Amino acid sequence: MLNDRGQPLSPIDILKSSLIQEIKQDSEKRKDFITTWDKLVEACKSVEGIDIDLEDFFNMYLEYADPSSSKKRADKGLKKVFKDSKKDACEFIYDVSAFMKSYTDLLKKQDRYIYLLRYLPSRYWASILTTALYVKYPDFDALKNLLVSYYYQTWIAGGTITRIKQTSINIIKNVKSNKDIETIQELILDNIESYNTFNQYHYNLWDSYSVYPSKWLRPVLALANYFMTDEEKPHFIVMDAETQVEHILPQTPKRGSQWNADFDKEKREEWVNNIANLTLLKRKKNAKALKWGF
Structure with missing residues (x-):
């Protein structure tokens, strides 16, 4: 099947179609849903110098809404989130839109820590900090500083996304549950110690004769x-x-x-x-x- 752009249906096209089907009998809700969805698409280009990928964003929302489903394809995972929420399609897309607002607010911050996180090869930092803004996590500044330290040490140490994935998902869960920053710090320290990250990081950055040309x-x-x-x-x-x-x-x-x-x-x-x-x-x-x- 092709979408209205003549391209194969993406997981997000399938999700949109599925949600619209839930309110197909209510023309007002259908109109409201489409308007909100279009604003989501517009928001993807609302941050100067950044084009937000809509499917990537929905995967971020899935990591927030149901971290245990984050391995699923976005449309399948979000259908489960929608079903479990007991909300109608309009209420659901309002929540997604509010999460997008938190994400664009994050990207617009003139903040050296956010700038550094934007260079990372993975986007778990964005899922975590968008969640933190969305739920009004009280230790936001301490959290962003901690993430810079964790993700850069891991990157410089040669760590892959696999090394940080589960810890990142666990951080999202802790932020949603409003756990204190010390609890999150313990999660990170456990991960760093289990992979001997600090020693690898220290050698690659300070003891190696050549850091040129590393991606970091x-x-x-x-x-x-x-x-x-x-x-x-x-x-x-x-x-x-x-x-x-x-x-x-x-x-x-x-x-x-x-x-x-x-x-x-x-x-x-x-x-x-x-x-x-x-x-x-x-x-x-x-x-x-x-x-x-x-």
């Missing part, structure tokens, strides 16, 4: 930028082709430069790709830097 490198350098600035609300650093990694001690110093006088070949090899020798520069500034003799 630019975000970690952005972290340094965010926390060195005095701005209360710093601007988001976009990780595009214009944002490049520059070596302070050059990879290949010019013959006769002071770098060669101060660093022998062995010391250069030890330092050149060390995290302490790297910084972020925009392409234009990087081009100028290449001309400097430092």
